[in-house]
Amino acid sequence: MSRSERKTVRDLRRGNRAMLLRELYFAGETNRHALSAATGLSAGSVSTLTADLLAENMIVESGQVDSDGGRPRVLLRVNPDYGYVVGVDVGETHVRVELFDLAMTVRASAYYALHTARHDPELVARHLLMGVDSVVADAAVPYDKVLGIGVGVPGIVEGGPDALVHATTFGWDSVPFGALLRRGTSLPLFVDNGAKTMGQAELWFGSARDAGDAVVVFIGSGVGCTLVTDGSIYRGAGRAAGEFGHLKIVAGGRPCRCGGQGCLEAYVGAESIIDRAGITADAADQEPTLARLIREGSPVVEESADLLGIGLSNVIHLLNPERVVIGGWAGLMLGGAQLARVQASAAANTMSSFPPVPIVLGRLGADAVAMGAATLVVEELLRGTPASIPATA
Amino acid sequence: MSRSERKTVRDLRRGNRAMLLRELYFAGETNRHALSAATGLSAGSVSTLTADLLAENMIVESGQVDSDGGRPRVLLRVNPDYGYVVGVDVGETHVRVELFDLAMTVRASAYYALHTARHDPELVARHLLMGVDSVVADAAVPYDKVLGIGVGVPGIVEGGPDALVHATTFGWDSVPFGALLRRGTSLPLFVDNGAKTMGQAELWFGSARDAGDAVVVFIGSGVGCTLVTDGSIYRGAGRAAGEFGHLKIVAGGRPCRCGGQGCLEAYVGAESIIDRAGITADAADQEPTLARLIREGSPVVEESADLLGIGLSNVIHLLNPERVVIGGWAGLMLGGAQLARVQASAAANTMSSFPPVPIVLGRLGADAVAMGAATLVVEELLRGTPASIPATA
DNA sequence: ATGACTTTCTTCAAGGCTTAGATTATCGTC
DNA sequence: GACGATAATCTAAGCCTTGAAGAAAGTCAT
Structure with missing residues (x-):
């Protein structure tokens, strides 16, 4: 119930240092002046803190840029080789x-x-x-x-x-x-x-960058997702939050490999799509097989897009994210071909009083x-x- | 992306003061010693902070208790008449x-x-x-x-x-x-x-008290819910999070008053239950009508309990709460009679690898x-x- | 080249905060 | 009534941030 630590002046410094470092990390390259503006810390504090970080070799000076008619700014960045x-x-x-x-x-x-x-x-x-x-x-x-x-x-x-x-x-x-x-x-x-x-990668460097509240869906053989709340990943009481794949979207529907029935994963996971198309594929062949189904415009693929949209509408109703990102190798394939259909289905199943939510593809590929x-x-x-x-x- | 304010030593004090006040408010009645233990602040800080709060009349001393063989503790509490x-x-x-x-x-x-x-x-x-x-x-x-x-x-x-x-x-x-x-x-x-x-009331004083991650479902004429994350209410990007009632649980199902189809609310909201039972009831008559249906053991009521369980399983999969609370006048009625059935349905539709989640009734009644x-x-x-x-x- | 002006960065005194430890208050017990 | 124990307050010390002043390092007009 009571959050908010930070008790002594020492903790204060730790917090400010972390804030500065974070800013430095995500800005990529800045100068002290800009850091001061971004963090709200005074120029003096930024100066001493960066001095500390420089001494520890955690950050490095990486050049200068002229400032119109004044002392040039020294660029700072996190030392890529610090660790x-x-x-x-x-x-x-x-x-x-x-x-x-x-x-x-x-x-x-x-x-x-x-x-x-x-x-x-x-x-x-x-x-x-x-x-x-x-x-x-x-x-x-x-x-x-x-x-x-x-x-x-x-x-x-x-x-x-x-x-x-x-x-x-x-x-x-x-x-x-x-x-x-x-x-x-x-x-x-x-x-x-x-x-x-994967969700954290998209949050830090990909399509969910800078989002405060977002949902990053992962579709591979199975289906999962990452819930981003207040800019960081929400994991729930037992770190199990985000089992998007096992939402029940068809009452009494298809059996899922989790043992349940009518799970989203039983329809839109790569394994399920292939299975529903009546094909028997080895795990290693899933990727080309799914690619082929998509290329051929299989009705199963279209149905999957529709169902994914329904699943997304559920997440949207529940969490009201500002953005939805679709990733995972199968998600990127499916989304690449059927994104519009997914978007349409999600919109059709979302209350009109809801602000429209952009649904986009992940930007970092399958290596995320x-x-x-x-x-x-x-x-x-x-x-x-x-x-x-x-x-x- | 970067949270965590708290910059100057002044903010530090404000934060600590808030932490202390919060503790004082929820503990109801404590002494300085216990506050020190609970907040992690030193005895000295608690002393000066409480002195401030006393001077502002925000808290009051409310008696003493003997401590076995020593100076008695002075009880402190938030002044109920401060405002x-x-x-x-x-x-x-x-x-x-x-x-x-x-x-x-x-x-x-x-x-x-x-x-x-x-x-x-x-x-x-x-x-x-x-x-x-x-x-x-x-x-x-x-x-x-x-x-x-x-x-x-x-x-x-x-x-x-x-x-x-x-x-x-x-x-x-x-x-x-x-x-x-x-x-x-x-x-x-x-x-x-x-x-x-209502969710916040149950979180502060009712069945969700002290829960870090919980879901409080509200069932009245319609259906809504409160998502509790890290001890406070999650509202989403546009403050619209928690539209539990409009999760789609029956693909292509019953039309909902929101304009959609197959929404949970179209099955388990009081209005919908009554409607599904084939009864036409005035808004003012909803309460006695639902009571009668429940008393008579209408199959519609049982079906509603099953569907509510499915809906809850969705929330559980997505958010992994440590507790689910059912409230709202209709929720309390339905839950009073059919809680076991709701629990069974939720459990049956939840993956076995998920820790079991207690589903309980709200404790504060309909006035919450x-x-x-x-x-x-x-x-x-x-x-x-x-x-x-x-x-x- | 020079001096005025800008902008960036550093230094330092001042003020505020928490802490640890000493001190005071107030009991029960021998 | 002295003593020990527990609770609360007081005090000195050590950090931290800030704001202002100053130093650094340029540009630009003359």
Whole structure:
């Protein structure tokens, strides 16, 4: 009930520092004057705070620009090489590991195919850890400058150090994936649902950028989503919020792989679309198969767009977002061809007294899951809590 | 994107003061020692802050309790007579005005029946303002100690000074109700959707008390809800979040009074239940008619319970609340008789990997709308922003 | 080249805040 | 009645932000 910490003057400084750093991170490149305006802090405070950050090598001066008739401004930016973050996308068919610098430039990546029905958690964990070693080596980066590992996985991820994962469709039932990884690395670890990591990527750098309240829908084999409230991801009481795919949109409808009936995912997930078209496709063939169905203008695809619109109208009624973003590989395919139909269906099913909501496609492509996972680590850094300061700055 | 204000050391104090006041308000009666523990502030800070609040007459000492073998603790509480707040429930059939002290004790109330199809905004506003004058007079309270008026109305309430109200079912289409009231009073005004004010009442004093993440469903003639995130009400980008009643749960289903099809409200709102049972009832007769249907065990009622459960499962999947509360006069009736059925239906339609969610009835009865509206004013007071300090404290 | 003017950034005294620890108040108990 | 215990207040010390003044580093007109 009572939020709002911040008690001593020390906390005040921490908060202001975090605010400044955040501004600096998202602005990309600014000067002290602009920072002062953006954060509301006095010029003096900005000066001392940036001095601290410069001394820690967390930010760097990156040039100057003339100001019409005055002392030139010194440009500041977050030091991309202050540290590195690893993002991992554990998908239904693969494990993708990428190493980013703080400017989110990919420095190295690794990919491991998962063969169907072989989602042994131990194996996945081994791939993942191997991938981490590999990207750190490939990027030729000192280990102690890796700030942490973010991992996006299918299913619901419980909090806690074990990071229990419940992903029926993936064959994982209460798998302590965090604990499994913990055995192989001592780096800070952040495990979350893959739809949410993608959502954070779109929120930070993609189509949901700067949105205060948004919904980012993820459509791959299954369907998930990220709810953005007040500019950050809402996770709910048990970190399970956003199970958009299991909204019931057809009473007593098609059985879903979750065990329920009439779920949205049973209609608009790639697996379901293909299944409904009467095709039997291997997991690895889903992508080309769906592409073909869309190209051929299958009525199943159109129906999926209509149903997705209904599903979106539900989210719109409930959450009143300022924007809806559709992402995930299947979402981008479906949306690429049928966005207008989705929009029309959503609008038709939304009350007229509701302000119209833009529905757009994700901008970061299918790789956003790994990038978003990496941002979980960056988020921690920007929070400004001590720790996570590498030995040699 | 960047939240977290709090910049100067002055803001720090304001924040701490607000935190303390909030704690004091919800604890009801505490001592300085306990406050220190609860807020994390040092004993010294609590001492000076409470001294300020006492000097302003915002809190009072209310007795002592012995502490086993030591100086007795001085009990502190918010001064119930520091100021008064007015809460108004504008419903489909009535305008109810109540005046509360800060302990939320009703000091006076007024009631005006609205005759069907006569929801002229001007008339409603006149009733409301008359009611305010009436309760202030009845309670024999000085006008300058009335801190503000909170109003709960049907439909969507846009922010802004005009408080535009969109309530199709009420016959209001973009009615600037706030502006209308503003012409008749200079008191601070807070207009919000009635389902949300009820939700806030249940959150502060009822079944959702202390919940961080909860959903409070309101069922009257229509259906609405309040989403509680991080201990406070989530309103969405355009303050329209929570239109639970217009989730589509039956594709291509029954026409709803909103103009859509298959909305939840078209099945579980009191008006719809009665209609589906084949009865024609006047608005004023809805209550006894629904009571009779429930008593007679009408199959329509059972079906409504099942559908409500499905609707709730959608909210649960999307928001992962720790608790669901059912309120509103029809909700309390329906829930009183069919709660088990609602719970069973919700559980049956929720993924097994989801933690089970308690579904309970509201505890404050049908009057919660007005009380919740009044809390909007109190909320402002607790926020600790200057202003709203009556002349004579 | 020079001086006036601009704009950016830094320095520093002043004022405010919380804290920790010492002090005072007020009980029960031996 | 002294002593211990618990509650509340007082005080010195240490941070922090601000605002104003000053330093830095340019442009521009003459």
